[in-house]
Amino acid sequence: MNFILTGPPGAGKTTIGRLCAEMLEYDFVDIDEGIVARAGKSIPDIFAQQGEAAFRALERDAVVQAAAQDRHVIALGGGALLDDDNRALTAAAGPVICLRATEESIRARLGAESGRPLLQDGEKDGFALRALLRERATHYDSFALQLHTDALTPQAAAERIVSELMPWRSTVQTPAGGYPVVLGESARLYLPRLLREHGLPHPAVVVTDSNVGPLWAAALGEQFGAPLVSIPAGEAQKTLASARELYDAFLQHGLDRHSLILAVGGGVIGDLAGFAAATFMRGVRWVNVPSTLLAMVDASIGGKVGVDLPQGKNLVGAFHPPALV
Numbered sequence: 585m586n587f588i589l590t591g592p593p594g595a596g597k598t599t600i601g602r603l604c605a606e607m608l609e610y611d612f613v614d615i616d617e618g619i620v621a622r623a624g625k626s627i628p629d630i631f632a633q634q635g636e637a638a639f640r641a642l643e644r645d646a647v648v649q650a651a652a653q654d655r656h657v658i659a660l661g662g663g664a665l666l667d668d669d670n671r672a673l674t675a676a677a678g679p680v681i682c683l684r685a686t687e688e689s690i691r692a693r694l695g696a697e698s699g700r701p702l703l704q705d706g707e708k709d710g711f712a713l714r715a716l717l718r719e720r721a722t723h724y725d726s727f728a729l730q731l732h733t734d735a736l737t738p739q740a741a742a743e744r745i746v747s748e749l750m751p752w753r754s755t756v757q758t759p760a761g762g763y764p765v766v767l768g769e770s771a772r773l774y775l776p777r778l779l780r781e782h783g784l785p786h787p788a789v790v791v792t793d794s795n796v797g798p799l800w801a802a803a804l805g806e807q808f809g810a811p812l813v814s815i816p817a818g819e820a821q822k823t824l825a826s827a828r829e830l831y832d833a834f835l836q837h838g839l840d841r842h843s844l845i846l847a848v849g850g851g852v853i854g855d856l857a858g859f860a861a862a863t864f865m866r867g868v869r870w871v872n873v874p875s876t877l878l879a880m881v882d883a884s885i886g887g888k889v890g891v892d893l894p895q896g897k898n899l900v901g902a903f904h905p906p907a908l909v
Contacts, residue, residue, distance in 0.1 A: 585654065585657065585677070585678045585774060585777050585778065585781060586608075586610075586651070586653060586654065586657070586658055586677045586678035587604070587657055587678045587679045587680075587681065587750060588657075588658045588659045588660060588674045588677065588678060588679070588680045588681070589601050589604075589658065589659045589681055589682075589763060590658065590662070590664065590674075590681070590683070590724075590727065591662065591664050591683035591684055591685075591724060592662050592684070592685070592690060592716070592717055592720065592724065592851050593661075593680045593690065593694065594685060594689070594690035594693040594694045594766070595662075595664045595683035595684055595685045595690065595714075595733055596683050596693075596733045596738060596741060596768055597659040597683055598614050598617075598659045599738045600683065600733070600738050600741045600742050600745070601614070601657045601658075601659040602657075603663065603703070603738055603739060603741075604657050604742045604745055604746055605656075605657040607743070607746050608624035608655075608657065608744060608750075609656070609890055610655045610656055610657050610831070611653070611656045611696055611807070611857075612656070612657050612659070612784045613641060613650045613653070613656050613657070613658045613659070615646045615647060615658065615659065615660050615661055615664060616659075616661050618646045618649075618650070619639070619642045619643060619646055620641065620808065621788055622642065622740060623642060627639065630642070630875075640667065643661060643664055643670075643867060644667065644668075644669070644670060647660070647664060647670045647673055647674065647869060648673060650677075651673040651674055651676070651677040652677075653677075653796070654777075654781070656657065658674070658677075658833045660674070660723065660887075661836070662692045662716075663762055664721070665680075666720075666723060666725070671776070673682045673833035675770065675773040675774065676773055676776065676777065677774060677777060678774050678777065679729060679749070679750065679768055679769065679771075679774070680727055680729065680771065680845045680866075681727070681730070681731060681745060681749055682727035682731070682774075683730065683731055683732075683733050683741075684724060684730060684731070684732045684733065685733050685734050685786050686734055687713060687714055687717055687787050689733070689734045690713060690717075691713060694713075696767050696768070697698075701858075706803060716720040718758060721849055722781050728770055728834065729749050729769050729770075731744060731745060731749065734736040734839070742752065748815060749769075750768075751766050751767060751768030752766070752767040752768065753765065753767075756885055756886065756887075757904070758886060758887050758903070758905050758909070760887065760903065760905060761775045761905075762909075763887075763905045763906055763907060763908065763909070764782060764908055764909070765884075765885075765908075765909045766778060766908070766909070767880075770802060772800065772873065775804070775807070775873070776807065776808065779844075779871070779908070782907065782908055784844055784869065784871065784907055784908065785842070785843075785844050786810065786844070787808055787843075787844045787845060787846035787871065788834075788837060788839045788843035788844060789810055789811055789812075789813050789833065789834065789837055789839065789843075789844065789845055789846070790804055790805040790808070790810050790811070790812050790813065790846045790847075791813050791814075791815075791830060791845060791847045791848070791849075791853060791856075791857040791860070792812065792813070792814050792815075792847075792848045792849050792853060793814060793815050793816065793817040793818075793821070793849050793850075793852065793853055794814055794815070794816050795817040795849075796817075796848055796849040796850070796853070796875050797812060797814045797848075799875075800848055800873075800875060801814070801848040801849070804846065804848060804873070804886045808846070810846065811833075811837050813830060813833040813837075815829065815830075815853075815856070816870070818852065818854075819892070821852065821856070822852045822855055822856050822891050822892050822897075823891055823892060824891075824900065826856055826891070827856060827859055827860050827863070827891055830856070830860040830864075831860060831864055834860070834864055839864070839865075839868065840865065841865045841866075841867075841868055842868075843868055843869075844869050844870065844871060844907070845857055845860070845861045845868060845869070845870040845871070846871050846873065847870060847871070847872050847873065847906075848862075848873040848875060848880070849873075849874070849875050849876075849880045850874065850876040850878070850883070851874075851876065851878060851879040851882065854872050854874060854879055854883045854884055854889070855883060855888075855889050855891070855898070855901075856889075856891060857870060857872075857889075857892055858872065858887075858889030858904055859890050859891055859900075859901060859902060859904070861889075861904060862866070862889055862902040862904030864904065867899075867904065869906075870904075870906050870907065871906055871907055871908045871909070872884045872906040872908075872909045874909065884906070885909075886903075886905070887903050887904055887905030887906070888901065888903060889901055889903075889904050890902065891904055
């Protein structure tokens with residue numbers, strides 16, 4: 585997994601990114617520096633001689649190459665993610681953090697001669713930077729992870745990113761062994777990368793319910809190209825009959841002992857899909873994506889899975905930990 589820094593010019597992406605890479609023992613990639621090395625000329629010269637469209641094409645190639653790597657901190661140019669394809673690529677590569685700063689802070693950092701093409705015309709009266717920030721404000725606001733760097737030293741900003749904004753990872757220990765837990769903002773976007781990191785295949789099916797399916801699970805199914813298996817929402821559905829419906833769906837979609845099941849929902853879905861995974865073909869791997877707070881802190885921890893009987897809750901079950909939460 586990578587992590588990506590975006591934001592306006594002068595927000596500190598390169599300086600802070602290098603420090604983050606040192607702390608994480610990741611490689612560091614500055615997209616603009618890579619473009620300069622590849623083109624053999626400065627970015628102002630590319631703009632002047634070839635135009636912005638040529639620069640954006642070089643930028644797109646650099647983003648594609650960087651996003652395909654693992655364990656990299658990637659510092660992007662301020663406009664790189666205005667391109668929808670670039671944004672989708674980076675979101676799938678790891679968490680994207682938008683660094684922000686006020687106009688005054690940026691102006692002090694860049695100095696009188698910034699050498700940045702989009703800030704040249706009209707910058708003598710301070711218009712260009714102000715206009716650029718105003719024009720891109722909605723774009724920068726759209727990122728879930730934000731860090732304002734005005735009152736922070738680069739070192740303090742890097743430490744905050746690593747300690748607070750990077751995904752939190754832990755291992756749940758069970759008698760059968762440990763399994764990883766990853767907690768991160770928008771982590772679903774780079775779930776394919778997480779599966780690959782943990783040696784897991786793409787899921788063969790996505791199990792969800794009628795509430796969560798339209799919100800999250802359907803998009804994950806499309807992301808993986810996996811069929812969606814949905815049951816009605818509610819504790820009343822946590823039954824052997826529902827498990828039988830899942831078995832039928834697994835067979836219909838050609839699952840075998842090497843397949844992976846992705847469960848997306850609250851505690852009922854985790855218990856039911858986990859039980860089906862424990863018992864289908866004597867046990868297949870599954871990944872739990874809990875969608876409620878209670879499921880995150882309780883049902884997804886410990887590997888207990890099961891269904892209810894008319895006589896009581898969880899009377900039929902197993903210990904079958906997920907491969908990843």
